Amino acid sequence: MENMPYAEPWRIKMIESVKTLTKEERKKIIEKAEYNLFKVPAEDVFIDLLTDSGTGAMSDKQWSAIMLGDESYAGSKSFFNMKNTITDLLGFPYVLPTHQGRAAENVLFSVLIKEGNIIPGNAHFDTTKGHIEFRKATAVDCTIDEASDTTLYHPFKGNIDTKKLENVINKYGVENIPFVVLTVTCNTGGGQPVSMENIKAVSTLCKKHNITLIFDSARFAENAYFIKTREEGYQDKSIKEIVKEMFSYADGMTMSAKKDAIINIGGFIALRSNEIYQKACTFSIIFEGFVTYGGMSGRDMEALAAGLKEGTEYEYLHARISQVKYLGEKLKEAGIPLLEPFGGHAVYVDAKKFLPNIPQTQYPAQVLGVELYIEAGVRGVEIGTVLADRDPVTRQERPPKMELLRLAIPRRVYTNNHMDFIVWGLKKVWERRNELKGLKIKYEAEIMRHFTATFEQLS
Ligand code: F0G
Secondary structure (H helix, E strand, C coil), rough: CCCCCCCCCCCCCCCCCCCCCCCHHHHHHHHCCCCHHCCHHHHHHCCEEECCCCCCCCCCHHHHHHHHCCCCCCCCCHHHHHHHHHHHHHCCCCEEEEEEEHHHHHHHHHCCCCCEEEECCCCCCCCHHHHHCHHHHHHHEEEHHHHHHHCCCCCCCECCCHHHHHHHHHHCHHHHCCCEECCEEEECCCCEECHHHHHHHHHHHHHHHHEEEEEECHHHHHHHHHHHCEEEEEEECHHHHHHHHHHHHHCCEEEEEECCCHHHHEEEEEEEHHHHHHHHHHHHHHCCCCCCCCCCHHHHHHHHHHHHHHCCHHHHHHHHHHHHHHHHHHHHCCCEEECCCCCCCCCCHHHHCCCCCCCCCHHHHHHHHHHHHHHHEEEEEEHHHHCCCCCCCCCCECCCCEEEEEEEECCCCCCHHHHHHHHHHHHHHHCCHHCCCEEEEEECCCCCCCHHCCCCCCC
């Protein structure tokens, strides 16, 4: 099976045209956007790799499920269909819909986090960290050290170092740690998976100290694919069996359904504890909506249920993750420095190695993103110093160990010709890398500055 070529287990039924611009036109556009790719109109992007979130192509089954949407305010059929699908697949009895992943964090963290708390995890995603810091609590990264060496091969770079975790528990005390958050796959760390062995070890440690374990599950199915293909003992298990086992070790989960459930908007919280669920219901009603829709329409809940089933099929995951690998391998052949192994949803370019002359405080990954856009109309996203924000207390820059440009691949959207085009574009930037200059921030928000910051080019 290893050497068999792969092809997508679907064919294209409908297409969406995209515009091609000249390099000169794109230079003007990015200048107007003040060098922030979030401010570039999507229409002016040729290949959009800003995110794999909400950008996937729904299937004919999902689109037909949309027609079945029950839009009742309370107790809609679509809610129960979604809830039963989640309970069947993931094993949690209590489900609260939310409009997306960060909304699930907002609702659940409103129940669990108090000022001064410590939330250990594996390189928390930015909204997760944002929701922790917003509540004047602290996210402590306990990822294994191997994860920050971009060239070191480790099959599960999303793993938590259980010694680090135990030290954090001993240092701050169980009473200050309401839960541990395990992100599967770990996006900030490079779309890297967490092994079943590690999930078990973290769960055992949490149980020993009576600490709740929550999975940030946006890409749980991709994580399961890596367990199947990389971890001993799982080759013959189905993705659905692996997923069931993964979640059996968690007390609850937050989900951005815009990723592995392949829908354009939506999310949920799923829990084992009725007590936490009851408390979360109140916050759901305040922030999101009544507990059987929580910010989602009935039709979107139907599409979510259908998408969860498709997103946990091996053939689909194999084609998806193989496409990401295809891009990674072609870029590697071209000599581009990358984070390895390649992630499940994205290839991450190592901007420190690509632009060694630009210091992190001049945002080399942002520079790279801007240049790739100018060169080829390809839009990636900075996962580096800009994203890391300033320290909330000292207001100093806090450059992360890795400075990356993420090229996230939307699900079922692009062909491998698009991948080849991206490689061509990045090679052109690589050829003129020595002429590139850093950026300086003109405006930034206090928290989550990357979305709205503006920059100027240093001469
Ligand atoms: N957790 C992880 C691991 C994520 O990657 C994201 C979103 C969220 C939570 C928040 O979910 O966007 O539905 O509110 N990641 C997107 C990305 C935005 O581009 O990686 P959301």
